[in-house]
Amino acid sequence: xxxxxxxxxxxxxxxxxxxxxxxxxxxxxxxxxxxxxxxxxxxxxxxxxxxxxxxxxxxxxxxxxxxxxxxxxxxxxxxxxxxxxxxxxxxxxxxxxxxxxxxxxxxxx
DNA sequence: CTGATGACTGATA
DNA sequence: CTATCAGCCATCA
Numbered sequence: 804x805x806x807x808x809x810x811x812x813x814x815x816x817x818x819x820x821x822x823x824x825x826x827x828x829x830x831x832x833x834x835x836x837x838x839x840x841x842x843x844x845x846x847x848x849x850x851x852x853x854x855x856x857x858x859x860x861x862x863x864x865x866x867x868x869x870x871x872x873x874x875x876x877x878x879x880x881x882x883x884x885x886x887x888x889x890x891x892x893x894x895x896x897x898x899x900x901x902x903x904x905x906x907x908x909x910x911x912x
Numbered sequence: 913c914t915g916a917t918g919a920c921t922g923a924t925a
Numbered sequence: 926c927t928a929t930c931a932g933c934c935a936t937c938a
Binding site for chain 2: 826827828831838839840841842843844845846847848857860861862863864867868869870875876879
């Protein structure tokens with residue numbers, strides 16, 4: 804895994820609009836890695852850059868990936884609510900995704 | 913090399 | 926709706 808691959812992932816995550824969420828698998832797919840959801844999760848677990856909106860990344864079913872009650876869970880939940888995302892019992896309602904919007908890959912940040 | 917593990921996913925019952 | 930199961934893939938003992 805080169806840092807270039809990681810950079811793609813960061814770029815995708817940074818492109819997620821506030822109040823919107825994406826799944827690990829979707830982030831991986833948009834970054835060009837269809838079957839690396841776990842790898843993306845691993846990246847976030849250890850190499851998350853400062854300022855990255857990692858809290859906008861959830862499981863495919865819209866639930867927070869952390870165990871309920873854990874510190875990470877609390878932090879992510881708070882951050883999501885703060886951005887206006889509706890969360891019910893650890894699950895995000897009306898999950899809005901950016902899907903295949905190519906403008907995502909427009910001008911470099 | 914082998915097997916276990918994990919911020920995962922999709923199919924099935 | 927929840928519960929299992931089988932893939933998936935990088936990392937580590």
